[in-house]
Amino acid sequence: MAYTETVxxxxxxxxxxxxxxxxxxxxxxxITSKAKVNLxxxxxxxxxxxxLIQAVFSRFLRPLxxxxxxxxxxxxxxxDSGQAPDIEQILRLYTHCLLDIPTRHENGVSIxxxxxxxxxxxxxxxxxxxxxxxYSVTFKFILxxxxxxxxxxxxEERFWRTQFTLGAMAFTMSSIQPLTDIxxxxxxxxxxxxxxxxxxVPFLVAGLKTPPIQE
Amino acid sequence: MAYTETVxxxxxxxxxxxxxxxxxxxxxxxITSKAKVNLxxxxxxxxxxxxLIQAVFSRFLRPLxxxxxxxxxxxxxxxDSGQAPDIEQILRLYTHCLLDIPTRHENGVSIxxxxxxxxxxxxxxxxxxxxxxxYSVTFKFILxxxxxxxxxxxxEERFWRTQFTLGAMAFTMSSIQPLTDIxxxxxxxxxxxxxxxxxxVPFLVAGLKTPPIQE
DNA sequence: AAACATTCCAAACGGATGTTTTAAACATAC
DNA sequence: GTATGTTTAAAACATCCGTTTGGAATGTTT
Numbered sequence: 001m002a003y004t005e006t007v008x009x010x011x012x013x014x015x016x017x018x019x020x021x022x023x024x025x026x027x028x029x030x031i032t033s034k035a036k037v038n039l040x041x042x043x044x045x046x047x048x049x050x051x052l053i054q055a056v057f058s059r060f061l062r063p064l065x066x067x068x069x070x071x072x073x074x075x076x077x078x079x080d081s082g083q084a085p086d087i088e089q090i091l092r093l094y095t096h097c098l099l100d101i102p103t104r105h106e107n108g109v110s111i112x113x114x115x116x117x118x119x120x121x122x123x124x125x126x127x128x129x130x131x132x133x134x135y136s137v138t139f140k141f142i143l144x145x146x147x148x149x150x151x152x153x154x155x156e157e158r159f160w161r162t163q164f165t166l167g168a169m170a171f172t173m174s175s176i177q178p179l180t181d182i183x184x185x186x187x188x189x190x191x192x193x194x195x196x197x198x199x200x201v202p203f204l205v206a207g208l209k210t211p212p213i214q215e
Numbered sequence: 216m217a218y219t220e221t222v223x224x225x226x227x228x229x230x231x232x233x234x235x236x237x238x239x240x241x242x243x244x245x246i247t248s249k250a251k252v253n254l255x256x257x258x259x260x261x262x263x264x265x266x267l268i269q270a271v272f273s274r275f276l277r278p279l280x281x282x283x284x285x286x287x288x289x290x291x292x293x294x295d296s297g298q299a300p301d302i303e304q305i306l307r308l309y310t311h312c313l314l315d316i317p318t319r320h321e322n323g324v325s326i327x328x329x330x331x332x333x334x335x336x337x338x339x340x341x342x343x344x345x346x347x348x349x350y351s352v353t354f355k356f357i358l359x360x361x362x363x364x365x366x367x368x369x370x371e372e373r374f375w376r377t378q379f380t381l382g383a384m385a386f387t388m389s390s391i392q393p394l395t396d397i398x399x400x401x402x403x404x405x406x407x408x409x410x411x412x413x414x415x416v417p418f419l420v421a422g423l424k425t426p427p428i429q430e
Numbered sequence: 431a432a433a434c435a436t437t438c439c440a441a442a443c444g445g446a447t448g449t450t451t452t453a454a455a456c457a458t459a460c
Numbered sequence: 461g462t463a464t465g466t467t468t469a470a471a472a473c474a475t476c477c478g479t480t481t482g483g484a485a486t487g488t489t490t
Contacts, residue, residue, distance in 0.1 A: 022337060206422045
């Protein structure tokens with residue numbers, strides 16, 4: 001995919017509109033008129049609306065995945081070393097990488113998290129498949145790290161606690177500022193994502209570390 | 216709204232399809248053909264598709280709200296008594312009420328949870344307004360109870376922890392069906408909502424009770 | 431300059447959507 | 461029996477959707 005200016009303008013507009021309205025609720029005509037490009041440009045450059053959705057995700061998941069792998073290497077964590085990292089360190093690494101993604105909009109982090117949440121909750125079969133194929137390696141490795149760090153949990157309880165963690169993160173990050181306000185460029189007491197994460201991580205760590213109900 | 220048989224059949228079908236596919240992805244023709252009623256019946260009885268969505272929510276939110284108020288009365292919790300309930304009791308009351316709603320389908324609880332999650336994550340403007348107008352009293356009262364039960368938290372940290380809690384609940388609920396499928400493929404155990412809640416509450420309680428970072 | 435490939439654009443296509451309208455049947459109550 | 465409300469049927473409505481088309485514009489290469 002050659003990144004011409006038209007392609008970028010489409011991706012920028014689509015990213016904002018998808019995050020604000022959802023996928024089905026955003027039409028190609030909304031996107032192209034916001035991006036100030038011709039309607040046919042989407043199908044010309046991306047092929048289909050579904051491919052555009054996937055491209056939007058790729059543009060921020062690729063850097064995120066890359067940052068994560070670098071971070072993991074730097075810590076020299078290894079599954080076979082027997083030295084499991086603390087669960088808090090894993091969360092810190094993940095949130096730190098999130099904040100370091102280069103963003104194309106203000107409040108880019110909020111938008112990314114909102115999109116991530118939508119990817120989970122909106123039943124877009126094609127998107128689920130695509131994400132699974134493209135980025136499962138990195139995320140599976142993280143899941144393995146979580147497993148090493150929480151040996152006291154049953155597989156089932158660990159699975160659900162991971163979901164709770166994801167939910168708290170995605171939901172909170174996506175509502176850091178009502179997205180309408182973001183788009184209107186309305187300013188006020190702007191909530192700093194870093195500060196929210198400082199609140200979030202101890203909350204999640206406490207939940208993850210609490211004794212299991214299934215012995 | 217007179218609850219004739221046609222009305223109920225429409226609501227039953229809509230409830231299932233909305234929970235399965237989401238609102239935008241469910242057409243009136245899908246609903247009426249599943250309910251085996253005429254297409255025009257929806258607009259005749261409900262007026263519009265949006266009104267139908269609201270009616271689906273009312274049918275299970277009204278009993279839920281009622282159960283909550285009864286539960287609060289039974290515990291004789293009072294904001295001015297100075298006797299703050301434990302935060303776990305509040306969460307338990309809420310989740311128990313959720314499980315006690317009379318359901319019209321098998322897996323009714325899963326369906327309600329999924330709908331509740333969709334209401335939060337799917338940005339349906341009209342739905343958000345409607346829920347706000349109809350059920351904000353009960354909701355605000357719960358927030359006051361949470362405040363009483365967590366006096367050690369600053370207003371800011373309590374606000375965010377409430378967001379984390381809501382996020383974990385809504386996110387898990389809205390994706391509970393797809394997740395259950397994942398889990399079933401992974402291992403034979405079928406996940407029923409009660410079990411998920413049993414995992415969820417201790418996780419949230421631990422997070423809510425952990426010492427604040429802001430002293 | 432000529433040939434080529436790429437990008438852009440206005441318009442149209444076929445289909446699905448929510449909604450409305452017509453008419454006729456059916457039930458129930460006064 | 462007449463009035464009132466409910467249901468079905470079939471069709472049309474206006475609109476929106478994703479996608480496709482043919483040709484014009486643009487840039488690059490020979």
